[in-house]
Amino acid sequence: MTKRVLVTGAASGIGQAQMRAFCRAGYEVFAVDKDVICEQQDNLRTLQLDVTSDLETLFREVSDVDIICNTAGILDGYKPLLEQTTEEMEQLFAINLYAPAQIMRHYLPNMLLRQDGIIINMCSIASFLAGGGGASYTASKHALAGLTKQVALDYADKGIQVFGIAPGAVKTGMTASDFEPGGLADWVAQETPIKRWSLPEEIAELTLFLASGKASSMQGEIVKIDGGWSLK
Numbered sequence: 326m327t328k329r330v331l332v333t334g335a336a337s338g339i340g341q342a343q344m345r346a347f348c349r350a351g352y353e354v355f356a357v358d359k360d361v362i363c364e365q366q367d368n369l370r371t372l373q374l375d376v377t378s379d380l381e382t383l384f385r386e387v388s389d390v391d392i393i394c395n396t397a398g399i400l401d402g403y404k405p406l407l408e409q410t411t412e413e414m415e416q417l418f419a420i421n422l423y424a425p426a427q428i429m430r431h432y433l434p435n436m437l438l439r440q441d442g443i444i445i446n447m448c449s450i451a452s453f454l455a456g457g458g459g460a461s462y463t464a465s466k467h468a469l470a471g472l473t474k475q476v477a478l479d480y481a482d483k484g485i486q487v488f489g490i491a492p493g494a495v496k497t498g499m500t501a502s503d504f505e506p507g508g509l510a511d512w513v514a515q516e517t518p519i520k521r522w523s524l525p526e527e528i529a530e531l532t533l534f535l536a537s538g539k540a541s542s543m544q545g546e547i548v549k550i551d552g553g554w555s556l557k
Contacts (some may be wrong), residue, residue, distance in 0.1 A: 380427055395429045398497060403462075421462070437485065444488070473547060
């Protein structure tokens with residue numbers, strides 16, 4: 326049977342690339358974003374909703390999936406702790422951590438009944454290192470990596486595979502400000518061992534592999550795809 330995949334944050338960037346890759350590969354794709362998703366495919370259904378406040382709509386409209394890609398997330402402008410308000414921190418954690426947790430909590434029971442399911446959470450090099458974001462972003466991505474590993478451990482013998490993907494610098498709409506005059510784009514490329522930014526399509530190809538079931542003995546890995554940044 327055709328596998329059903331949920332992708333959040335699919336209107337742009339990595340989520341959009343994942344959505345398109347899964348569509349090309351013949352999956353039944355449910356794509357979610359708070360912004361309009363400008364894509365039409367026979368095997369694609371799009372939903373415009375906010376994963377921090379409207380998950381009941383998602384759960385009502387998409388009752389069951391085989392694969393989850395928790396990709397939606399936001400940055401914090403590299404702000405240190407003293408420059409962030411409590412409200413800003415709460416919003417960032419709501420998107421980067423709590424929404425993935427709630428989505429996993431909802432779809433896991435049916436996956437467990439089938440003894441089959443794959444979950445892929447969008448972590449970051451900021452899940453391992455400081456400097457990939459500000460205080461809230463780094464903390465949220467560390468927490469998401471921890472959650473990913475714990476869920477992987479808890480359900481490893483129940484047919485559920487759980488992974489994280491940890492990109493470094495990826496050229497997306499979310500990082501567009503880095504490419505403006507005076508931005509960090511050139512410096513980041515120079516400091517990255519492969520001397521360039523990664524592309525969303527490269528993250529999507531890794532996602533397809535992890536979702537394929539071909540890595541059946543992998544479990545709980547947070548797979549870095551950062552151009553060698555974390556080697557330094």
